[in-house]
Amino acid sequence: MNPRLKGASVALIGAGNMGLAMLEGWVNEGLSGKDVAVVDPKPSQRLRDFCAAKGFLLAAAPGSDASPRDAVVLAVKPQALDAGAGAAASFVGAGSVVVSILAGKRIEDIAARLPAAKAIVRAMPNTPAAIGRGMTGAFASAGTREDQRLLADALLRAAGQVEWVDSEGLIDAVTAVSGSGPAYVFLLVECLAAAGVEAGLPKALAERLARVTIEGAGELLHRQSETSAETLRQRVTSPGGTTAAALGVLMADDGLAPLMARAVAAARKRASELSG
Numbered sequence: 001m002n003p004r005l006k007g008a009s010v011a012l013i014g015a016g017n018m019g020l021a022m023l024e025g026w027v028n029e030g031l032s033g034k035d036v037a038v039v040d041p042k043p044s045q046r047l048r049d050f051c052a053a054k055g056f057l058l059a060a061a062p063g064s065d066a067s068p069r070d071a072v073v074l075a076v077k078p079q080a081l082d083a084g085a086g087a088a089a090s091f092v093g094a095g096s097v098v099v100s101i102l103a104g105k106r107i108e109d110i111a112a113r114l115p116a117a118k119a120i121v122r123a124m125p126n127t128p129a130a131i132g133r134g135m136t137g138a139f140a141s142a143g144t145r146e147d148q149r150l151l152a153d154a155l156l157r158a159a160g161q162v163e164w165v166d167s168e169g170l171i172d173a174v175t176a177v178s179g180s181g182p183a184y185v186f187l188l189v190e191c192l193a194a195a196g197v198e199a200g201l202p203k204a205l206a207e208r209l210a211r212v213t214i215e216g217a218g219e220l221l222h223r224q225s226e227t228s229a230e231t232l233r234q235r236v237t238s239p240g241g242t243t244a245a246a247l248g249v250l251m252a253d254d255g256l257a258p259l260m261a262r263a264v265a266a267a268r269k270r271a272s273e274l275s276g
């Protein structure tokens with residue numbers, strides 16, 4: 001168990017895809033039913049089963065006995081911030097750190113709805129958190145004490161790696177790269193499979209080739225973390241060979257790089273539109 005989590009009291013507001021993934025990570029780190037209050041008005045069956053099995057108190061709204069917690073994690077949709085903050089309020093005291101994973105919502109947006117919060121961390125994880133392989137970018141407000149930042153770090157790190165940035169503005173860029181990033185990779189699988197079908201492969205085989213290729217390439221990146229992606233790419237690429245022919249298309253002036261830059265810019269712009 002991360003020593004920072006020992007004895008920590010936590011409230012989780014919203015336990016859908018991301019909230020439940022984080023809760024599972026906390027359980028793996030040793031937090032138990034008495035440590036975490038879970039609030040979700042529309043819990044999935046999976047969440048209900050998980051909370052029942054692990055002894056977490058799951059409520060549709062905070063009870064009258066709700067009291068301030070060391071950390072209050074907000075994991076509702078950005079559009080549900082008003083209601084989510086309403087549900088969080090009774091858990092927030094002067095000593096609480098509020099950790100928001102809401103895309104686009106700024107620290108000032110959270111502070112405006114939770115005036116009791118002195119310490120706010122804005123974080124952006126991603127869906128591989130569900131298997132403990134998430135990548136989270138985080139920023140702490142000026143009012144956050146170091147012990148509170150470290151508690152937030154421990155909670156986020158239970159789902160994978162964490163990088164702290166020193167400017168809140170960078171969180172929208174983090175969102176566009178690693179927050180949304182898994183979707184780009186899944187789309188790559190879909191496109192590669194579709195291209196395989198175009199090339200004459202049966203659909204099921206094309207899908208399997210594409211999927212297992214991306215799985216293997218991802219695992220290679222993971223296990224050979226000292227080797228750059230560029231070097232791993234070069235190792236596939238024989239001079240004058242097939243890969244070089246494909247990369248000639250993907251690395252052309254109008255290839256993947258400008259397309260990815262436009263995609264990331266669009267995600268970043270959307271994050272800024274979600275603020276408020």
Ligand SMILES: NC(=O)C1=CN([C@@H]2O[C@H](COP(=O)(O)OP(=O)(O)OC[C@H]3O[C@@H](n4cnc5c(N)ncnc54)[C@H](O)[C@@H]3O)[C@@H](O)[C@H]2O)C=CC1
Pocket residue numbers: 013014015016017018019039040041042043044075076077078080083084087101102103124125126127179180
């Ligand atoms: N899905 C993703 O890849 C990522 C999502 N995020 C952010 O995480 C947040 C949650 O996203 P998901 O888990 O995908 O959404 P989700 O829809 O799966 O989960 C949101 C949960 O909040 C609950 N909820 C709604 N109103 C509530 C209230 N008043 N009090 C308590 N709970 C309430 C819903 O019932 C639902 O279970 C969003 O703000 C999103 O921007 C961040 C990183 C990655």
Ligand SMILES: O=C(O)[C@@H]1CCC=N1
Pocket residue numbers: 103175179180
């Ligand atoms: O699409 C979204 O808005 C959220 C934030 C990052 C990933 N999913």
